Amino acid sequence: MRAAYTPIEHRVRGLSDKAIAWLFIAPTMILLLAINLFPLIWTIQLSFTNYRANRPNAPLRNVGLDHYQTILSDPEIWQRMQATAHFVFWTILLQTVIGFALAYLIDRKFRGHGFWTTLILIPMMLSPAVVGNFWTFLYQPQIGLFNYVVSFFTGLAPSSFQMLGDVTLSPWAIIIVDTWMWTPYVMLICLAGLRSIPDYIYEAAEVDRASNWRQFISITLPMCLPFIMLAVLFRGIENFKMFDMVNLLTSGGPGSTTELASITLKRAAFEAWRTGYSSALAIILFVAVFGLANIYVKALNKVKAR
Amino acid sequence: MNTIRTCLLAATMVGSAALGATTAQAQGKTLTLCWAAWDPANALVELSKDFTAKTNIGMKFEFVPWPNFADRMLNELNSKGKLCDLIIGDSQWIGGSAENKHYVKLNDFFAKEGIKIDDFMPATVTGYAEWPKNSPNYWALPAMGDALGWTYRKDWFSRPALQAEFKAKYNRDLAAPKTQSELKEIAEFFQGRDIDGKKVYGAAIFTERGSEGITMGVANALYPFGFKYQDPKKPYAMNGFVNSDDAVKGLEFYKALYKCCTPPGYSNAYMQEGLDAFKSGQAALQMNWFAFFPGLYKDPNVGGDRIGFFVNPPEKGKGSQLGGQGLSVVSYSANQAEALSYIKWFASLDVQKKWWELGGYTCHKGVLNDANFPKSAPFAADFLVAMGEVVDFWAEPSYAQLMQAEQARIHDYVVADKGTAKQALDLLIQDWTKVFKEDGKF
Numbered sequence: 205m206r207a208a209y210t211p212i213e214h215r216v217r218g219l220s221d222k223a224i225a226w227l228f229i230a231p232t233m234i235l236l237l238a239i240n241l242f243p244l245i246w247t248i249q250l251s252f253t254n255y256r257a258n259r260p261n262a263p264l265r266n267v268g269l270d271h272y273q274t275i276l277s278d279p280e281i282w283q284r285m286q287a288t289a290h291f292v293f294w295t296i297l298l299q300t301v302i303g304f305a306l307a308y309l310i311d312r313k314f315r316g317h318g319f320w321t322t323l324i325l326i327p328m329m330l331s332p333a334v335v336g337n338f339w340t341f342l343y344q345p346q347i348g349l350f351n352y353v354v355s356f357f358t359g360l361a362p363s364s365f366q367m368l369g370d371v372t373l374s375p376w377a378i379i380i381v382d383t384w385m386w387t388p389y390v391m392l393i394c395l396a397g398l399r400s401i402p403d404y405i406y407e408a409a410e411v412d413r414a415s416n417w418r419q420f421i422s423i424t425l426p427m428c429l430p431f432i433m434l435a436v437l438f439r440g441i442e443n444f445k446m447f448d449m450v451n452l453l454t455s456g457g458p459g460s461t462t463e464l465a466s467i468t469l470k471r472a473a474f475e476a477w478r479t480g481y482s483s484a485l486a487i488i489l490f491v492a493v494f495g496l497a498n499i500y501v502k503a504l505n506k507v508k509a510r
Numbered sequence: 511m512n513t514i515r516t517c518l519l520a521a522t523m524v525g526s527a528a529l530g531a532t533t534a535q536a537q538g539k540t541l542t543l544c545w546a547a548w549d550p551a552n553a554l555v556e557l558s559k560d561f562t563a564k565t566n567i568g569m570k571f572e573f574v575p576w577p578n579f580a581d582r583m584l585n586e587l588n589s590k591g592k593l594c595d596l597i598i599g600d601s602q603w604i605g606g607s608a609e610n611k612h613y614v615k616l617n618d619f620f621a622k623e624g625i626k627i628d629d630f631m632p633a634t635v636t637g638y639a640e641w642p643k644n645s646p647n648y649w650a651l652p653a654m655g656d657a658l659g660w661t662y663r664k665d666w667f668s669r670p671a672l673q674a675e676f677k678a679k680y681n682r683d684l685a686a687p688k689t690q691s692e693l694k695e696i697a698e699f700f701q702g703r704d705i706d707g708k709k710v711y712g713a714a715i716f717t718e719r720g721s722e723g724i725t726m727g728v729a730n731a732l733y734p735f736g737f738k739y740q741d742p743k744k745p746y747a748m749n750g751f752v753n754s755d756d757a758v759k760g761l762e763f764y765k766a767l768y769k770c771c772t773p774p775g776y777s778n779a780y781m782q783e784g785l786d787a788f789k790s791g792q793a794a795l796q797m798n799w800f801a802f803f804p805g806l807y808k809d810p811n812v813g814g815d816r817i818g819f820f821v822n823p824p825e826k827g828k829g830s831q832l833g834g835q836g837l838s839v840v841s842y843s844a845n846q847a848e849a850l851s852y853i854k855w856f857a858s859l860d861v862q863k864k865w866w867e868l869g870g871y872t873c874h875k876g877v878l879n880d881a882n883f884p885k886s887a888p889f890a891a892d893f894l895v896a897m898g899e900v901v902d903f904w905a906e907p908s909y910a911q912l913m914q915a916e917q918a919r920i921h922d923y924v925v926a927d928k929g930t931a932k933q934a935l936d937l938l939i940q941d942w943t944k945v946f947k948e949d950g951k952f
Contacts, residue, residue: 258588259610259907345774369777371926455720458777459926460918474581476911477588 244490251484258477271484280460281468281485288465290375291382291450292443296436298383303390304432308424310391311398328388336452339381343367343453368454371461378450378462382443390435397431398424430508437500444493465489539848540568544583544594545835547573548781549805550654553868554598560864561855567848576781577721580910587612587840595843596852598653598835601637606907607838608641613649614839619850620648625857631655634873637902638836650836651853652873654801657822657896658730658831659889660693661788661796661806662686664818666705675699686820690734690763693795693823697771700794712771713795714787715764717925718780724924725903725916726831727797728764730822733829733901735760746951748942753935756826761931763825765924777925788812799833800896803889804869819889821896832900834871908945915941 219227251272254265275281310321327335342350343366351362367377401423409419447466450456456463469489473482543558545551551573558569572593574582580600586593587607599607607613616639620627627635627648634652641649666672667684676684680695687693697712704710716727729737736756741747751757768776773792776783781798788796789812798806807813822830837856839849855861862874866886871893877883884891904912916938923934946952 258584258606260588261610343775348775363774366775366777369775369925371928451720455718455778457719457921457925459719459922459928461926471914474585476908476914477584478911 247483247486250480251487253480255480255483256477257479267480271481272488274481275485275488281465283460284463284465284468287375287461287463288444288446291379291446291462291464292440294376294379295382295386295443296439298379299387299390299439300432300436302383303387303435304394304428306387306391307394307398310395324391325388327385330385332385332449333452335381335385336449339377339384340368340453343377369458371458374454374458374462378453381449381453382446385449386439386442390432390439393431393435393438394428397428400431401427426510430504433500433504433507437497437504440500441493441497444489538566538568539845540570541595541845541848541852542570542572542593543596543598543852544572544574544586545598546579547575548801550801550870553865553870556868557861557865557870558852560861561852564855565848565851567851577718580721584910587842590842592840592842592844594840595845595849596837597840598837599650600835601832602903602905602909602913604638604641604649604836605905605909608647608649609907611841614841614846614850616648616651616839616853617646619853623854625651625854629857629875630873631875631878631897633832633897633900634834634836637832637900637905638834638873641905643905650838651857652834653837653856653870654835655871655873655893655897656799656801656833656835657893657900658726658797658833659800659803659822659892659896660686660820661798661803662696662818662820663791663794663812663816665816666700666710666794667818686818687823689823690731690825694763694767694771697767697795701771705791708791710791711773711787711793713767713797714776714779714784714793715767715772715797716780716784717768717772717777717921718783719778719917719921719925721780722903722913722917723778723780724920725913726833728761728920728924729831729901729903730797730829731764731767732757732760733831734822734825734827735763736826739904746946748939752939752942753932757935758931760825761920761923761935765931768924800871800889800893801833803893804887807888817888819892821892821899828899829901830896830899832902834873906946906949908949911945912942915945 252266252268254262254267256262306324310317310324339350342348345351345363345366348362350367351365354360354365355362365373367373405423405427406419409423414422445466446464447470450462450464451467451470454462456467465485466489469482469485472478472485476482543554545554551571555569555571558571561567562569580603583594583597583599584603584606585591587597588610597613599613604613608615619625627639630639630652634655635648636643638652639648639650641647667686673684676682676696676699679699682692684696684699687696693713699712700710701712702709716723718724718727736754737760738751738754738757739748741751772779773787776787779787781802784793784796784798785802785806787793788798788806789809791812803819806817809817837853839846839853843849856865857874859874859876862872862877866872866877872878878894884894903909906912919934919938919941922928923931928934929937943952
């Protein structure tokens with residue numbers, strides 16, 4: 205008679221499969237709870253208080269929804285949100301269009317293909333701090349290369365305009381830098397999408413005598429769309445949180461023209477030390493990003509299912 | 511084989527040397543002093559070697575660039591960090607650092623060690639050491655006196671052709687300005703001028719947005735025009751003082767100076783950008799802290815006979831923005847006794863004399879009241895005058911919020927052309943009132 209099968213872990217340690225599974229995922233779960241969930245819950249709790257991290261001895265008071273009410277009814281916060289929306293919209297649009305176009309070009313086989321691909325990828329490998337600093341020099345009206353290039357094409361004197369100190373130009377200055385830096389990232393994702401399209405589909409289209417434009421509209425673009433949408437999602441989330449590069453380029457100026465929501469948040473949290481208030485602002489921003497990202501992911505799944 | 515032996519021998523020697531060094535360091539304690547990374551900090555490193563030689567207490571230094579100094583250090587203090595045993599903190603931090611007990615109160619220590627606070631210049635005691643202001647509660651030893659002054663290109667000013675042209679235009683000599691209006695005229699005179707084949711500009715002033723730059727800069731225009739932070743008879747009553755007609759004129763003046771006479775792209779400039787503009791021969795006038803003047807005087811391109819210094823000129827009245835810092839013991843330090851011994855050593859007259867010689871700005875009357883002091887450096891006499899008329903920003907525990915509000919309102923008006931000067935100052939009062947209300951000051 206054969207003995208009933210007993211899993212080896214039962215025989216050796218007396219642990220069930222489920223227990224072993226929990227044992228393996230427990231460290232990750234604990235880590236996630238400690239560094240993600242616990243701070244989130246704590247932040248939510250702080251957002252209902254008058255707590256200030258620089259005054260630990262001050263009496264702690266529950267202020268209910270006061271901070272949320274103040275933030276949502278503050279016209280200056282809405283101006284920061286508008287500045288953020290302007291930045292996110294234009295960077296995503298430009299990066300997607302240019303990134304896809306570059307991917308489409310790079311996908312073709314041509315001489316020096318590898319060299320050009322590497323060259324295009326360089327900006328995204330740099331640190332935002334480095335990028336912020338050297339674009340500050342590029343935008344310098346007296347010695348900056350950017351002003352001289354514009355001058356060459358338009359005939360304007362290089363020092364007659366300043367990209368970082370002008371209310372109209374500064375929002376575009378930060379958009380240009382972010383587009384320069386992150387378009388290669390979008391290009392890479394789009395390139396992965398283009399290379400995932402099987403050749404036989406194009407061959408079938410050619411048999412049907414479909415034009416190149418028809419092939420692009422009916423095959424390339426729809427099959428690449430999930431990848432493009434994924435790139436938009438990643439860049440959207442990242443740019444909503446944009447801080448370092450813009451802080452280095454303009455510090456939110458001139459005035460508060462380029463003060464994005466994350467810069468306001470940092471100033472409230474770590475310069476003014478309004479911990480309760482900034483926690484509420486952080487939660488509002490988190491809910492906004494999380495909500496929008498969820499809606500977007502649902503749309504993405506629908507596109508993928510098609 | 512020989513190679514292996516040589517390597518082993520070398521490794522043994524390096525190991526022994528490292529062990530020896532560790533043992534030597536362990537014999538005496540080491541203090542960490544935190545400050546901003548700038549010229550005077552290098553002088554302090556040099557000066558502190560005497561302290562180590564005398565006490566066998568080692569000194570380490572944590573210097574942070576100015577734009578990040580407040581963020582970094584206040585973060586350290588608020589998190590009760592033990593990085594710094596001693597800190598040379600900005601004058602505006604004194605309220606928060608005293609009330610939140612980041613600094614050790616020094617009254618008993620001063621009394622025990624016979625350190626007389628009266629030995630130090632009154633403006634520096636009020637600015638760097640006292641909290642509440644004008645009360646005998648001391649949280650720091652005045653360490654580095656400073657005020658916002660001006661430098662000018664003496665060599666350009668002395669050119670006969672320029673002098674004649676200036677005289678013909680303004681009917682006075684081309685010399686260091688005696689009023690704010692004269693300062694602007696000089697800046698306008700130089701703006702866009704060709705000197706030695708190079709285009710130069712009028713004035714390098716502070717316009718920085720991120721930390722405290724434009725607030726410090728505009729103060730040098732606001733104070734002489736008559737701006738006051740509050741009603742002297744009714745604390746925190748700001749209406750009619752912050753937004754008085756004189757204050758509005760002062761703010762309009764600063765904007766006009768920015769628009770007419772700064773180098774291109776000068777919309778986010780603080781002390782370093784000012785130094786760069788002046789040292790590279792771009793600016794005829796430069797607003798900057800006295801702390802940089804020794805370094806500028808030594809500069810091979812613009813120093814020596816080529817540079818002149820002057821105190822912030824008056825208009826309706828006098829006034830210069832206070833800079834400078836006090837030396838405090840951090841209450842979270844495990845080496846408080848040693849840190850206090852550093853303060854005792856630093857307060858002595860001999861050390862203060864050497865501090866001035868090395869490029870630090872002493873606040874000790876024993877040095878400042880010496881008959882030879884005004885002649886000891888080309889900017890020494892101006893420093894004494896400036897320190898006699900300094901005004902400081904709020905030093906309340908909420909100073910950072912008050913500062914943020916002024917940075918935004920002034921930058922909005924001066925650089926971003928938003929609204930009028932009156933509107934900017936009215937909005938500033940609204941912001942400050944909100945902060946003071948939260949603090950329970952009303």
